[in-house]
Amino acid sequence: MKPSRGTGTMNFAPVEKINSELFTLTYGSMVRQLLVDNEDNVEAVNTQLEKMGYNIGVRLIDEFLAKTSTTRCSDFRETAEVVAKVGLKMFLGVQATVANWNADGTECSLILEDNPIVDFVELPEQYQSLSYSSMLCGVFRGALEMVNMKVESWFVQDTLKGDEVNEIRLRLLEVVQDEYPFKDDE
Amino acid sequence: MIVSMAVVGPANSPLFIHTISPEEDPLNFHYIIHCALDVLDERLNTKSKTPGGNDPNLGLIYPTEDYRVYGYVTNTKVKFFIIVDEIETKMSDIREIFRRFHLAYVDAVSNPFHLQGHALASKSFEARVRSLAAIRL
Numbered sequence: 001m002k003p004s005r006g007t008g009t010m011n012f013a014p015v016e017k018i019n020s021e022l023f024t025l026t027y028g029s030m031v032r033q034l035l036v037d038n039e040d041n042v043e044a045v046n047t048q049l050e051k052m053g054y055n056i057g058v059r060l061i062d063e064f065l066a067k068t069s070t071t072r073c074s075d076f077r078e079t080a081e082v083v084a085k086v087g088l089k090m091f092l093g094v095q096a097t098v099a100n101w102n103a104d105g106t107e108c109s110l111i112l113e114d115n116p117i118v119d120f121v122e123l124p125e126q127y128q129s130l131s132y133s134s135m136l137c138g139v140f141r142g143a144l145e146m147v148n149m150k151v152e153s154w155f156v157q158d159t160l161k162g163d164e165v166n167e168i169r170l171r172l173l174e175v176v177q178d179e180y181p182f183k184d185d186e
Numbered sequence: 187m188i189v190s191m192a193v194v195g196p197a198n199s200p201l202f203i204h205t206i207s208p209e210e211d212p213l214n215f216h217y218i219i220h221c222a223l224d225v226l227d228e229r230l231n232t233k234s235k236t237p238g239g240n241d242p243n244l245g246l247i248y249p250t251e252d253y254r255v256y257g258y259v260t261n262t263k264v265k266f267f268i269i270v271d272e273i274e275t276k277m278s279d280i281r282e283i284f285r286r287f288h289l290a291y292v293d294a295v296s297n298p299f300h301l302q303g304h305a306l307a308s309k310s311f312e313a314r315v316r317s318l319a320a321i322r323l
Contacts, residue, residue, distance in 0.1 A: 025296060025298070027298075028296075122299065122308050122309065124307065
């Protein structure tokens with residue numbers, strides 16, 4: 001890792017924290033409210049959650065870049081590493097491992113052992129197809145779009161659905177070319 | 187040995203009843219808990235005079251010929267019952283089991299999909315209660 005980047009733990013330490021239960025319960029009640037508002041249309045709620053995540057990601061990337069002195073990533077592999085190790089650690093307090101790269105290096109999986117937003121949650125029968133943590137996927141999409149990478153992300157394995165770990169697939173669609181005449185590296 | 191564990195809501199509606207012994211009719215335990223509720227309510231009303239910290243443990247509230255019922259009430263009027271069939275049971279063990287029962291209940295209720303006042307449908311809660319009930323006293 002480049003020395004200018006700093007580790008996730010180092011960046012996690014001075015950031016203001018809140019009680020994780022408060023966060024989990026807030027997210028939970030928000031999902032409940034979305035379900036009520038959309039009259040139990042699970043697909044619509046999934047889309048909404050992802051859109052909300054997108055809006056969060058778009059704003060979060062600036063804070064991330066400001067708090068860490070991350071330099072420009074040379075390729076998607078590095079991006080995925082930074083997202084998993086630094087980004088997730090800094091904002092969620094958990095680290096993910098990057099795995100399952102495809103041949104091109106354009107698709108990978110982020111494996112999260114535990115996901116703090118799903119503490120205490122058990123999906124009832126009628127909501128089995130709910131992508132409860134799809135907000136996280138939206139955050140990745142929004143944040144990376146602001147650094148000129150169009151990605152797609154979705155859950156492959158979900159502990160809420162009975163899997164061992166949480167696996168999020170990240171696929172790079174395209175890298176939008178910079179239009180700025182100056183370099184981002186300072 | 188613990189034969190039954192139950193949670194009753196603030197409006198005295200049963201939220202969760204778990205019975206162990208297969209030979210005994212589970213409905214019997216429903217009746218026992220129902221009667222224990224009355225005793226517990228009476229105990230609550232008389233105790234309300236005392237100032238200072240309310241101990242949630244109410245101890246032995248209803249001895250029948252075969253069983254003894256222990257009660258525990260939270261400040262939100264959620265009631266927990268443990269029914270045992272032995273004569274010699276240590277209060278400290280019962281206290282410990284109630285404490286863990288309460289913690290399991292809190293986790294189950296924190297599920298955003300749990301509807302307040304409805305029966306507890308959480309599988310993990312059931313599993314935890316089952317393992318608690320299996321503790322030898």
